Amino acid sequence: DTGVSQDPRHKITKRGQNVTFRCDPISEHNRLYWYRQTLGQGPEFLTYFQNEAQLEKSRLLSDRFSAERPKGSFSTLEIQRTEQGDSAMYLCASEGLNTEAFFGQGTRLTVV
Amino acid sequence: GENVGLHLPTLSVQEGDNSIINCAYSNSASDYFIWYKQESGKGPQFIIDIRSNMDKRQGQRVTVLLNKTVKHLSLQIAATQPGDSAVYFCAERGRKLIFGTGTRLQVFP
Numbered sequence: 001d002t003g004v005s006q007d008p009r010h011k012i013t014k015r016g017q018n019v020t021f022r023c024d025p026i027s028e029h030n031r032l033y034w035y036r037q038t039l040g041q042g043p044e045f046l047t048y049f050q051n052e053a054q055l056e057k058s059r060l061l062s063d064r065f066s067a068e069r070p071k072g073s074f075s076t077l078e079i080q081r082t083e084q085g086d087s088a089m090y091l092c093a094s095e096g097l098n099t100e101a102f103f104g105q106g107t108r109l110t111v112v
Numbered sequence: 113g114e115n116v117g118l119h120l121p122t123l124s125v126q127e128g129d130n131s132i133i134n135c136a137y138s139n140s141a142s143d144y145f146i147w148y149k150q151e152s153g154k155g156p157q158f159i160i161d162i163r164s165n166m167d168k169r170q171g172q173r174v175t176v177l178l179n180k181t182v183k184h185l186s187l188q189i190a191a192t193q194p195g196d197s198a199v200y201f202c203a204e205r206g207r208k209l210i211f212g213t214g215t216r217l218q219v220f221p
Contacts, residue, residue, distance in 0.1 A: 002155070033208065040121075042201050042211030043156065056207065091155050093209075100146065101209060103155030 002026075004094050004104035012110045013082055020078045021107045025094030032075050033101065034067055035091040036060065043091055049075060082111045124218045131189040133215045135202035140183060144205040147176060147187045150214070151198045159187070161205070194219050 005024040013019050025032050030051050035043035046065070047057045051072035061067075064082075069075040079086055089108050093101040125131045137145070143164035148156035162169045162176045162185065169176050175188040189196055199214040 002157070004155075035209075040213070042203075042214050043209075045208045045210065048208060093155070100158045100161065103157070105153065105155050 002102040002104065004092060004102050006090075006092050006104035006107050008107055009105065010108045010110075012112060015084060015111055016081055018078065018080045019082055019109065020076055021090055021092075021109075023075045023077070023092030023094075023104060025074070025092070026096070026102060027073070029094035029096045029099070029102075030072070031095040031101075032069055033093040033095070034075070034077050035093065037089040037091055037106070038087075046077075046090075079109075082109075084111045087111045121213070122216045122218065124220060125192050127192060127194060127219050127221050129192055131187075131192045131196070131217055133187045133189075133200050133202075133217065135185050135187075135212055137183050137185070137202075137204060139204065140180075142183075142204045142206070145176075145178065145185055146203045146205055146209070147174075148201045148203060148211070149196075149198045150201065156201060156211075159200075189217075192217075192219050194221075 003026040007022045033048040034046040037043040045058050046061050047067050049069040052069050064080045067077045089106040091106045093103045095101040146161040147159040149159050150156045160171045160176050162178050173190045178185045197219045199216050201211045201214045203209045203211045
């Protein structure tokens, strides 16, 4: 257990539905990252926050994706109108001032 | 990732042998690299890192070598154990981590 929690661990949804994932980082970590990983590939960067500010978003993050970190603590990643291509593992990582990034166990999304 | 890539998708080694996993990168300005281990159903786990002012860094049973001339780094695992079976990623660290595709290490008895 790295101290980074993600919920849910698994999500099956029908195409067109909205889904929301939550990440609880290590409490003193000010940076939080979201990554997406498909089978056989390395994690791909989606977005990151420093405290509550979203500082960078990947071009992978289409208009259907939105991430928030309202109080600089937990974060949510929402996908609207899900598509089959959204099926992947969504990983969250948190990082402190002088630490490496610690990853959660991910949320596996299956869109049917 | 656009800057890092791995030579082999799968590496099979016998328990007790040494393992070498290779990684190439394309951005000569890259100055910080990290190796991650990812077991099935888990997120990536930090193994060891190296900065560009170093050629070699050692940890417990692991060594990372960096060759800036040919933009190549490797992860050496000594006396490979069944628990080392996982997918290994090299990642370039700038403002964010950029991962390569990964190498699956399989350890057989």
